[in-house]
Each structure stands twice: as C-alpha cells, then as structure tokens.
Amino acid sequence: xxxxxxxxxxxxxxxxxxxxxxxxxxxxxxxxxxxxxxxxxxxxxxxxxxxxxxxxxxxxxxxxxxxxxxxxxxxxxxxxxxxxxxxxxxxxxxxxxxxxxxxxxxxxxxxxxxxxxxxxxxxxxxxxxxxxxxxxxxxxxxxxxxxxxx
Numbered sequence: 001x002x003x004x005x006x007x008x009x010x011x012x013x014x015x016x017x018x019x020x021x022x023x024x025x026x027x028x029x030x031x032x033x034x035x036x037x038x039x040x041x042x043x044x045x046x047x048x049x050x051x052x053x054x055x056x057x058x059x060x061x062x063x064x065x066x067x068x069x070x071x072x073x074x075x076x077x078x079x080x081x082x083x084x085x086x087x088x089x090x091x092x093x094x095x096x097x098x099x100x101x102x103x104x105x106x107x108x109x110x111x112x113x114x115x116x117x118x119x120x121x122x123x124x125x126x127x128x129x130x131x132x133x134x135x136x137x138x139x140x141x142x143x144x145x146x147x148x149x150x
Contacts, residue, residue, distance in 0.1 A: 001105065002104070003105070003121055003122060005126070005129050008097065009098050009099075011098060012097060013092070013093040013097075016091045016098045016136065017069035020065075020091070021071075023036055025131075028135060029128050032048045032050040033048065033049045034048040042066075043063065046061050047060045048060075055080075061076070062074050070088060070089060071089040072086070072087075074086040075106070082106050083106070089102050089132075102132075104124070
C-alpha cells in the first residue's frame with residue numbers, strides 16, 4: 001500500500017527544511033504522546049504511545065535527515081500489523097514557495113487486510129499535513145540550524 005499527500009506553502013524551501021529538522025516538528029507529527037528516545041548525528045528515533053484499531057501500543061520511528069534537506073522515516077515493525085512501513089517528507093521549491101509531499105508505503109502482515117489499515121493511514125497523513133501546516137504558519141522565518149536553534 002502506498003499513500004501520498006501534497007500541499008503548497010508560501011515559505012521558501014530553505015525555511016521549510018529548517019523547520020523539518022527541528023525536534024519539535026518530529027514530536028508533533030503523530031497524535032499521542034511522543035518522545036525522542038535516541039539521537040545519532042542526522043538521525044532521530046521517536047516513540048509514540050497511540051490507540052488505533054481498538055488497541056493501545058507504542059510506535060517507534062527512525063528519522064534520517066538527508067543531505068538534500070528531505071527526511072526519510074521508517075517504522076520499527078513489531079509484527080502486530082506491519083511487516084514494513086517507510087516514508088519520506090520531500091520539499092520541492094516552487095515560484096510561490098514550496099510544495100511538501102508526505103509519502104508512506106508499507107506491507108501489512110499476511111492476516112491483516114490492507115483495507116483495514118488504509119483509513120487510519122489516511123488519517124495519519126492528514127494529521128501530519130495539518131501539523132506541518134500549523135507549524136509553518138507559526139514558524140519564525142529567521143534562520144535555523146539543523147538542530148532547530150536560531
């Protein structure tokens with residue numbers, strides 16, 4: 001299964017990339033209580049406590065900040081639903097600002113039909129898009145380094 005959402009923003013690409021590199025941005029991408037549990041160079045690992053499909057659990061994601069300014073992420077699959085789940089946040093420059101594309105693709109376990117997880121994944125993409133838009137609307141347009149400090 002692969003899902004993609006795109007939206008345009010008026011901020012320049014460099015400002016969007018700087019915002020994506022902030023720890024606070026990662027903490028806001030998933031609904032629930034999220035914490036950064038590891039940092040290693042241009043990588044971060046988060047853990048989010050969630051409730052989905054009537055179950056509670058923890059989701060762990062590894063984020064890698066790429067040299068081109070985009071972000072790749074991968075879920076640590078525990079075998080309950082996903083065999084693999086990965087994605088990216090890609091920012092492209094436009095004449096009016098930037099376009100942000102959030103993509104997720106994955107394969108569920110054999111006994112988990114994809115249609116049962118498609119709705120929650122679409123909700124997750126919508127939440128991620130809304131969270132990024134909100135952060136961009138409130139972002140200080142000053143220069144930020146890769147750790148999110150001015």
